Amino acid sequence: MKVRLFRFLTATLAAFAVFTISVTLAARADGTARIQQTNGTVNVYPGVKIQIIHNTLAMTTADGSGTLMIYRAACAYQGDVLVCLPTGATLVQGGSVNPIRIRQGTVYANLTNEAQQLSLSTMHIPARSIVMALTTQKGTYVTLSGTIDKVKK
């Protein structure tokens, strides 16, 4: 009886360990978004997945329920850092797609495998990472930083 119990526990724990490791590897999204409303309310979203797919920048909440997509921007390289002024954004969330009107903002994308220093700044952007800040027409302030999880051209 003890042997059977032991084998059952062993199998269960082994399966649990495999599941845990797979979850740990899959949840590599480490982006952090911060959204501040005009009334001062702040929401912080850890675990944001950052993807650059077909020249769009998509940032998805950790549970996948919301995606803010920047689909149009004026981008120019400053050294090895791609600097973009976003002009078009869309929020895909809750079964609907809504445009987000951007007032101004800047996206710094380091697509290289080495950390890059911003021009005229002491700030470094880690390898394959994004640093972003933008303000919407309604005054919502959005920041995002984190590693790019996927790049697809």
Place this chain on the structure above:
Amino acid sequence: MKRLAALLALVTLLAPMTASARPGGGGGGRGFSGGGGGRPAPAARPAPQRPSGGGGFNFNNDVRPQQRPQPQQHPQVQRPNNNANMNRPNNGNGNRPNTGNGNRPNTGNGDRGNGNTVNGGNKNNNNGGNKNNNNGGNRNNGNNNNNTNVNNGNRNNVNVSGNTVNRTVVNNPVYASGGAWGWNHGVAWAPAPYYWGGGFWGAMAIGATSAAVGAAVYGSIVSNNTTYTSYQVQPSSPGATFLSSYQLTQVQCGGSNQVVVYGPQNSVICANPNNLVQAGNYTLNTETLTLTSM
């Protein structure tokens, strides 16, 4: 029993890893931890203004107005220059009044919308000897004027049929062979609204008075009864790349004998002439960073 104890210890070790892999520490399907101005909030407590009906980014203020009917579509019917379309829904650009671009140089090819047709067969005609030979497909254009070359071997004549306008294209001395957007690692650049010059000269946001907020004014240019204010080009901007490629230094607009460059979205900057670019008015092609005389 020892092996069982070891397995239990393994469970103890794995438990925190599972918790850390779960985003936000929240329960169920929600993955966000709300916060109020940086103070720690209980992970299970929903954010103060989280969208109703589940998780996702909080863009309540930005999304909500889009669902309302927009009454602003009606005034467009009363716009001028709408003679032929009074009874049709106003859904096109054909009824909008000219915003003034017709009177200023085009920032693209320089030949659009002015009734002139560029003779394609006359491109890249390097005139080392200052002679303007007739090119195939370029008859009857009456353009026998020679261009003044600045001995850089880098100029092309663009003859415009139908009138006597001769335009000089000064190829970019650095990026001429780089193809489209070669100056930008091949990445297409497009002007961004709400920035002076579309952001080409730097991320200078345009304020309510159409002036770039916080940017240093670099004089102004009056053209066709319109005053174009110039601002200081920001370092590391595409405009700075353009200036350095031509070895130009920006100066205050308004003086004589200047290189005046009309850039994207009604922007203008000025520079002193050099051995690459002689004084005059130019339009800038942002795709190739070439200058075309006006």
